[in-house]
Amino acid sequence: MSSLLVRNARIVPVRAADRGTDRAPDAPVDVLVEHGRVTAVGPRLSAPTTAYDEHREVDAAGRWVAPGLWDQHVHLAQWTLTSARLDLTGARSPEQATALVAERVREYPELPVIGWGHRSAGWDREVTVSELDAVTGDTPVVLISGDAHHAWLNTTALLHLALPVRDSVVREAEWFRAYARLSSLIGDDGTSPEAYRRTLDHAAALGIVGLVDYEFSGGAAEWAERWSHGCDLLRLRMSTYAEGLDDVIAMGLRTGDPLPGCDDRATMGPLKIISDGSLNTRTAWCCEPYGDAHRLEYPAGQPNLSGEELRELLARAHAHGLEVATHAIGDAACAEALEAYAVTGARGSIEHAQMVNRADVRRMAELGIRASVQPAHLLDDRDLTEKIWGERSARCFAYRWMLDDGVELALGSDAPVSPLDPWLAMAAAVHRSADEREAWHGEQALTPQEVLAASVDGQPTVGAGSRGDLVLLDRDPLAHSDSPAAAADLLRTMPVAATYVAGREVHSAL
Known part of the structure; x- marks a missing residue:
């Protein structure tokens, strides 16, 4: 057992109500954490009299203390692998992408090429397997799009991953299934416990205390193995997909249960x-056709599941004590998902909720369904959205509607689609611009206090009874700013002094 006493810290008020009768103290105070919980907050607290295996005292020297941050949507293995991948985020055409691939093949002819980050929706034509074959020879090449929903493979890679040979990209469900076989091509070195630990250390340095892992492969047994080899740093929630649902049910695991072989921080x-x-x-399913519908097989996108299939999955998960996280980007997909929640009584979230109708936002609130959103996506998707969704962009990333209508917001990154960086996500929701342009639909912007509240897993202002998951900051994240742009810059550049999980130090720059 351990305890932590943080002295001389300024409490950051997480919600506006905290500035009223329950406002955070104006002067620095001490914060005592015992048994993983905050047990006292006040001036000049005494050290605990109970004997602990470890007792740590830290002088915050007037720094600001807030609940630790969460990333509510991460593909952890893919993010861990990203640092070793060929970066294609700057490729503005198929020709630029193939040139980068050819250079990598020349440099490392014996190694497979795994690329990441290209945004082919902005290119002026579709790509082909043939043009990739022309510059890669027998070297396996897999280029994963920046949204992770399709991959451009050469013929060697298609054969290696047991995919039918074709001259087009591999999309959606077919790609998700194939991704689980990628380790057969590249090995597991990039997702070893040591590699995961480096990722978790980086997250802790940003003030993150918890992650929700939506990786396509893996399972409880793999997490138990990682946990026993040094990956027991942060809190973790492990999701499952339909393919793993039978195993989860057979193990009797319900949402919130500790994973076998782990402690109660991994659930x-x-x-x-x-x-x-x-x-x-x-392929996002929309109520109306895309602006370039003439190019598409499905002019308004399409669902991956029928309404009946969706309801059956929700009902089965709900019957076995599992919450459900439903990816829905288009407005038609969001409406269908909400109907499934209503019919089945299932609980959980809409993941992304990128384009919504106002009536569906209100229904989300009525049903108590969370909006698990990734604000940094709006920085990447702004121009493409205007091009192919047009005036519907006013209903995209509609965070002000959501908060005003009473929807619970939970912020994340969708790493590696966007960087695993909660400060970038918060800044994007506050300013809604990544360049010199004005805020994109600034009427949907949030305040720094609102984005902080959506980034701490529902925790209140640090006080007696709250989790002992804390972040010490060198600046006040709610300091007055002259503009949303200035407020966003303050968040984006926020220095983190220390991070604690259940009172245990997981990062320190003090």
């Missing part, structure tokens, strides 16, 4: 369902 999360596609691939 079972939700069933994840991908109900539609993405903006980049024009």
